Amino acid sequence: MSRRIGIIGGSFDPFHNGHVDLGTVAQQALDLTRLFVIPSHIPPHRPQPMTSTFHRFAMAAMAVAGRPGWRVADIELRFGTPSYTSGTLGRFRERGYPPSDLFFVLGADAFSDIENWMDYPRILDATHFAVVSRPGFPVGELPLRLPQLTSRMVRPPVDQWTAMDPLILLIDAPTADVSSTAIRRRLAEGQSIAGLVPPGVQQHIEQHGLYSSTAHGRRVSDAPPAQQAGRLHGQD
Numbered sequence: 001m002s003r004r005i006g007i008i009g010g011s012f013d014p015f016h017n018g019h020v021d022l023g024t025v026a027q028q029a030l031d032l033t034r035l036f037v038i039p040s041h042i043p044p045h046r047p048q049p050m051t052s053t054f055h056r057f058a059m060a061a062m063a064v065a066g067r068p069g070w071r072v073a074d075i076e077l078r079f080g081t082p083s084y085t086s087g088t089l090g091r092f093r094e095r096g097y098p099p100s101d102l103f104f105v106l107g108a109d110a111f112s113d114i115e116n117w118m119d120y121p122r123i124l125d126a127t128h129f130a131v132v133s134r135p136g137f138p139v140g141e142l143p144l145r146l147p148q149l150t151s152r153m154v155r156p157p158v159d160q161w162t163a164m165d166p167l168i169l170l171i172d173a174p175t176a177d178v179s180s181t182a183i184r185r186r187l188a189e190g191q192s193i194a195g196l197v198p199p200g201v202q203q204h205i206e207q208h209g210l211y212s213s214t215a216h217g218r219r220v221s222d223a224p225p226a227q228q229a230g231r232l233h234g235q236d
Contacts, residue, residue: 021175040083062200
């Protein structure tokens with residue numbers, strides 16, 4: 001049987017409702033059998049996370065709890081090297097998942113920068129890309145921004161796509177207008193983040209005083225989560 005494995009990667013500093021919406025929209029539109037949420041260790045193209053790998057993994061685990069088919073995995077946190085998507089997809093191949101089974105889920109704003117990703121353009125053959133509209137950045141703009149990739153772009157439903165070469169699947173759906181940067185700013189200013197993150201994530205942030213103006217410089221060890229709390233180790 002064909003498997004449809006979704007993958008969402010990111011710093012998740014913190015995990016918020018925009019991430020939830022991306023995963024939910026892709027899962028419904030593509031009938032994904034499983035969705036892996038993969039916190040990055042060292043983001044290669046952006047500032048380093050403010051919180052430790054332990055907290056970011058824990059928040060992701062709380063966000064996916066109770067969501068059928070969702071799993072959080074430490075596949076990138078086990079390595080002390082930059083977390084490139086191409087490397088992560090290679091590890092899925094090593095586990096027996098061909099590109100036709102994989103659907104890398106991301107926002108249209110992030111995909112618009114695909115030409116600057118490691119191993120471009122080869123990475124386009126390593127997975128289907130499930131690209132979802134973000135506030136102010138509908139997927140309909142991508143053919144104009146990336147005209148050289150229009151031959152790969154399709155909109156679901158697409159029959160028998162798992163038997164084809166990897167595609168760029170454009171999914172137009174509303175997602176929460178929220179960002180990790182905005183959440184961190186609100187917390188530093190002492191403002192509420194209710195409704196911007198899953199309840200478990202909000203509880204974890206408040207319990208540990210994350211991102212508050214008094215929390216700067218106070219971090220849990222950046223050792224891999226398995227070394228800090230064994231029960232959180234890679235739920236894949």
